[in-house]
Each structure stands twice: as structure tokens, then as C-alpha cells.
Amino acid sequence: MSDDWGFDTAQVHAGATPDPGTGARATPIFATSSFVYESAEQAAASFLLDDLEGYGYTRMSNPTTAVAERRIARLEGGVVAVATASGQSATALSLLNLLRSGDHVVMAGQIYGGTSNLLGQRFAEIGIGLTVVPVDDHDAWRAAIRPTTRAFFAESIGNPIGAVADLEAIARIAHEDARVPFIVDNTLATPYLLRPLEHGADVVVHSTTKFLSGHGTVIGGVVVDGATFDFGAEPERWPGFHKPDAGHGSEGYWARFSPQRQAYSRRLRSTVLRDYGPAPSPFNSFLLIQGLETLSLRMRQHVANAEAVVQHLLAHPQVERVHFPTLPGTPWSATAQRLLPRGGGAIVSFDIAGGLDAGRRFVDAVRLFSHLANVGDVRSLVIHPASTTNSGQSPEQRLAAGIGPGLIRLSIGIEDAADLVADLDRAFAAALGG
Ligand SMILES: Cc1ncc(COP(=O)(O)O)c(C=O)c1O
Incomplete structure (x- = not known):
């Protein structure tokens, strides 16, 4: 894969090679729930996250889905993408990877109704607070910050009235005043029109149901990590990144995966995606790849x-x-x-x-x-x-x-x-x- 490719080349080629087993040029649909371990040793290493190359179970990763993930990460200019079963689950997991009960989110008001329901109703039921602010009122973003705030959330182009977030300005408040990551739903813009990671966002989410798959045939989502947020600066604010996770060795995700710039994405895949379980079907990932190509x-x-x-x-x-x-x-x-x-x-x-x-x-x-x-x-x-x-x-x-x-x-x-x-x-x- 070439880092120099233009957008039109990357949307066709990034993240895919001919299938080494068969020579298939288009990415095959790996319709399998599970993958055979080479040995007991490799199986144990896979569970300990010591072996991240192979595949184990399609709830966490799948070779068809991995092509879509690599391609979207490349198009968005991110480090790693993790695909999910829907845009809703991408939004939910992007936040649940950061939040615990008692935490708080600041969100733009001019936003998709389903996201408003998720944060305003479902997250409220599990003790996560929310303040909704006009997307263009930067004083309101600043005033909404609480000691428990752990994320800012906006849409690049808001659904349905097209309110555009001043990404740089909101990112600055997120980073300097709130000291939290800024998550941007880029569904309506797509990376062809706008790449939020280049304007200060830390994480991008999409409903791939929309333009990325493009033909009204798929429900899907993706979380793309720019690996820009420093969860190591104030470890006490981010226990999920610093406490070891049962079954995943004795170190936290930050210590273990920040050198490869994969702390957020690895934690997302190996905890919230694994445990809540909204994985995409490989068939939908295949359709998503077809869409991305055009x-x-x-x-x-x-x-x-x-x-x-x-x-x-x-x-x-x-x-x-x-x-x-x-x-x-x-x-x-x-x-x-x-x-x-x-x-x-x-x-x-x-x-x-x-x-x-x-x-x-x-x-x-x-x-x-x-x-x-x-x-x-x-x-x-x-x-x-x-x-x-x-x-x-x-x-x-x-x-x-x-x-x-x-x-x-x-x-x-x-x-x-x-x-x-x-x-x-x-x-x-x-x-x-x-
Ligand atoms: C901007 C935006 N984000 C997220 C979603 C949710 O995506 P999905 O329907 O794939 O769960 C939608 C759906 O309309 C949307 O418009």
C-alpha cells in the first residue's frame, strides 16, 4: 500500500491485496465465524493480545471486514479503523470506550435524532450525563465542561439542517479546556469532502450505511482513531486505559499499545466491541468495500x-x-x-x-x-x-x-x-x- 496514493486510487486499492491462497482479485467474503488456531500456544497468545496478526473470531475481526477497515482508515487519514454493525453502534462504542457511569459528555445540538436518543436517553439510564450546546456557540461548549466531562461529540455536517461544526475551534476547547477527546461523526461529509482528523478531531465515526456503502443495501458503522489524544498525560482521569483488563495481561492498554498508536483502537476492539458484541457481517463488509471503490x-x-x-x-x-x-x-x-x-x-x-x-x-x-x-x-x-x-x-x-x-x-x-x-x-x- 502506498502512502502517496491519491484519494481515487486509495478508495480502490488501499488495504487489499490479491488473496494469497487463491489469487482472487476482489476481496472474498470470509463467511466464517471462527478461525482455526495453529496451536494451543497461539490460541493463548491470541487471547492475551500477544498475537494481533491472526484472526480468531469474527465478533472481533474478520479478513473481509479488515480490508474495509484499512481502507477507511486510509481515506480518513487515521491510524486504525474498527468496523461495527451500524452507525449507532459505532457512536455508542466510540464513547463507551472512554466513559463510565458518572461521566459526562458535551454534544452539539444540531445532530442526528438517533444520536440524541442514544446519549440523551440510553446513556442517561446508565448514569452518563449530557449537555447539549448549539454547535456554533463556542462559549457554551466551554461553559458546559464539568470535572466529569470525558468527551466532546459533534457532526461535521449536522443531520438534517447541515449545521457545520468549526472543528478546529471545538477541538481547541476539548483539548485545552476540557482535556478530553473530540469525536466527530463524519457521515454526511464523507472523507471525500472533509477529513476531521486533519482539523483537530481525535476520533471519527461513520454510519457506513450512508454514502460510504452508498447503495442503500447495508447497515454498518466504523470508528476511526487518529491516535492523537494523550491518555497518558493524566492517567487518573482514564482508568480504562491504565488498569489491566482481566485476561489481557498485567499492563493497561496505554502502556502496552500507545507506542504503536493503538491504545484507543485496541481497547475498543478487545473490550467494548468484544463484550457488547455489535460486529459487522462479512457480507456487509464486502458490500461496503464495493461502495468505497466509487x-x-x-x-x-x-x-x-x-x-x-x-x-x-x-x-x-x-x-x-x-x-x-x-x-x-x-x-x-x-x-x-x-x-x-x-x-x-x-x-x-x-x-x-x-x-x-x-x-x-x-x-x-x-x-x-x-x-x-x-x-x-x-x-x-x-x-x-x-x-x-x-x-x-x-x-x-x-x-x-x-x-x-x-x-x-x-x-x-x-x-x-x-x-x-x-x-x-x-x-x-x-x-x-x-
Ligand atoms: C449522521 C448519522 N450518524 C449516525 C447514524 C446512525 O447510523 P445507522 O443507521 O447506520 O445505525 C445516522 C443514521 O441516519 C446518521 O444520519
């Missing part, structure tokens, strides 16, 4: 189509407001212009005149767009967040996230832009009702 091509078409749709919406009399990262007039537009020179992605939201009822008529009338709860498919998608993806939030929480009753979220696919615009116009006509 990521930049698809993203270029997604972005071009999204920009055409944005222009159409801006001129439409039934549109009250368009939400797209790079549009002027938001607190984050300057940040978006700086961080997203290749474009603002493909999630376009808008407030429809006529509110909730008009929104319902709109989603019922589309034909080419599919009305469903996903984004990042080659097909164009539409949903009404207030009654679906964000219905678990209170109206106040939704408003804080920028989600009004008439907000409609589009995920723009790679079809012909003219056909997408024609379908939207049909739905606008239906939304007028009567």
Missing part, C-alpha cells in the same frame, strides 16, 4: 445534483427557507466555505410553506424520490423529520436542532438533476392541496 465518483454527482436542487428550491415560491451547509446567512456558512471546498454534501432540507400538512402532502406525492428513513443512497430520498427520525425529541429539542414542523429533508441521489427537479415540482403542486 465513493468520489458518486460524491461528485451527489454534490452537483444537490447544488442544482438547492438553486431550484431557493427560487421556489412554496419554499420558506433552504438549509444547506454552504449557503450564506447562517452562523456556520463561513466555516462551511472553509472546510468544504468540494461542496456541502447531498443532504438538502427546506421549510415548506403550509407547514405540517403541506409537508405530509409533499412526501405522499413524490414518485422518483423514495419516502424512507435513510440518507446517502444513489437513489434520491425524502422524509419529514418531525414526525419520523426526530419524533423522539420534544418540540423544544427539535427547534434547538433547527427542525420545524414543516421541515422536509432530501437526500439527493445520482440520477439526472432535471428528473429530480421535475419530481419535486410535482410534489409541490400536490402540497398546495385542495
Whole structure:
């Protein structure tokens, strides 16, 4: 693997070689739960984490999944990636690798509803505190810090209204004021548009369900570690990295794996992934690899189509407001212009005149767009967040996230832009009702 490869080469080749046993050029699907140990000695070494080369059990690692992991680590500019069964489990594990009951997280408000449910409800049930702040209010990030704070969390491009996090500024507060890692969900941007590790993030998570696999066929997630956070500076704050873990030898993860820059990723794989268990299926990893190979091509078409749709919406009399990262007039537009020179992605939201009822008529009338709860498919998608993806939030929480009753979220696919615009116009006509 060459470190010099450009993005388009790396998305096709990084992390894969022809299969040494068969010569298979495409990465095979290793559909096996387990791998035979060479000896009792090697089996014991594998459990002690003395042998990290071989495979033991697909809940921890698998050769098909490993190709996807290496490729995504390379595309994000990270050291190690660990794949999971879903984006939700990637977010959960990225945090559970750091947190214990009594700890606290500061999170951006303009964020995917499922992440809000996970941290605001499930983590609350196990004694993990949360403060939600407007992504662009850096004083609020600073003021939310408590002695128990152990992580900052934001989305690079927020779902659904496209609020862009000023990654450098938030990373500085995380590192200098809170002394904690900054985790960034980069699902909506993809590493083709933005690489958060280059802007101060320590860890990146993705729902690979979306653009990375790209065809609406996979549920998956990944955690990518940049190995930038120093868990050795204040050991008493990070007991999980300094106390030995039962069955894994007499040293903590930091002492043992920080020289290879693998303390966070190794602990994630060998404790929280192993013990909570949300491992990806090798078949899904195969589909993810297929998707990765065309990521930049698809993203270029997604972005071009999204920009055409944005222009159409801006001129439409039934549109009250368009939400797209790079549009002027938001607190984050300057940040978006700086961080997203290749474009603002493909999630376009808008407030429809006529509110909730008009929104319902709109989603019922589309034909080419599919009305469903996903984004990042080659097909164009539409949903009404207030009654679906964000219905678990209170109206106040939704408003804080920028989600009004008439907000409609589009995920723009790679079809012909003219056909997408024609379908939207049909739905606008239906939304007028009567
Ligand atoms: C930004 C973002 N992060 C995480 C997730 C969760 O991913 P998954 O549905 O793969 O569990 C989603 C799903 O919509 C998302 O949009």
C-alpha cells in the first residue's frame, strides 16, 4: 500500500491485496465465524493480545471486514479503523470506550435524532450525563465542561439542517479546556469532502450505511482513531486505559499499545466491541468495500445534483427557507466555505410553506424520490423529520436542532438533476392541496 496514493486510487486499492491462497482479485467474503488456531500456544497468545496478526473470531475481526477497515482508515487519514454493525453502534462504542457511569459528555445540538436518543436517553439510564450546546456557540461548549466531562461529540455536517461544526475551534476547547477527546461523526461529509482528523478531531465515526456503502443495501458503522489524544498525560482521569483488563495481561492498554498508536483502537476492539458484541457481517463488509471503490465518483454527482436542487428550491415560491451547509446567512456558512471546498454534501432540507400538512402532502406525492428513513443512497430520498427520525425529541429539542414542523429533508441521489427537479415540482403542486 502506498502512502502517496491519491484519494481515487486509495478508495480502490488501499488495504487489499490479491488473496494469497487463491489469487482472487476482489476481496472474498470470509463467511466464517471462527478461525482455526495453529496451536494451543497461539490460541493463548491470541487471547492475551500477544498475537494481533491472526484472526480468531469474527465478533472481533474478520479478513473481509479488515480490508474495509484499512481502507477507511486510509481515506480518513487515521491510524486504525474498527468496523461495527451500524452507525449507532459505532457512536455508542466510540464513547463507551472512554466513559463510565458518572461521566459526562458535551454534544452539539444540531445532530442526528438517533444520536440524541442514544446519549440523551440510553446513556442517561446508565448514569452518563449530557449537555447539549448549539454547535456554533463556542462559549457554551466551554461553559458546559464539568470535572466529569470525558468527551466532546459533534457532526461535521449536522443531520438534517447541515449545521457545520468549526472543528478546529471545538477541538481547541476539548483539548485545552476540557482535556478530553473530540469525536466527530463524519457521515454526511464523507472523507471525500472533509477529513476531521486533519482539523483537530481525535476520533471519527461513520454510519457506513450512508454514502460510504452508498447503495442503500447495508447497515454498518466504523470508528476511526487518529491516535492523537494523550491518555497518558493524566492517567487518573482514564482508568480504562491504565488498569489491566482481566485476561489481557498485567499492563493497561496505554502502556502496552500507545507506542504503536493503538491504545484507543485496541481497547475498543478487545473490550467494548468484544463484550457488547455489535460486529459487522462479512457480507456487509464486502458490500461496503464495493461502495468505497466509487465513493468520489458518486460524491461528485451527489454534490452537483444537490447544488442544482438547492438553486431550484431557493427560487421556489412554496419554499420558506433552504438549509444547506454552504449557503450564506447562517452562523456556520463561513466555516462551511472553509472546510468544504468540494461542496456541502447531498443532504438538502427546506421549510415548506403550509407547514405540517403541506409537508405530509409533499412526501405522499413524490414518485422518483423514495419516502424512507435513510440518507446517502444513489437513489434520491425524502422524509419529514418531525414526525419520523426526530419524533423522539420534544418540540423544544427539535427547534434547538433547527427542525420545524414543516421541515422536509432530501437526500439527493445520482440520477439526472432535471428528473429530480421535475419530481419535486410535482410534489409541490400536490402540497398546495385542495
Ligand atoms: C449522521 C448519522 N450518524 C449516525 C447514524 C446512525 O447510523 P445507522 O443507521 O447506520 O445505525 C445516522 C443514521 O441516519 C446518521 O444520519
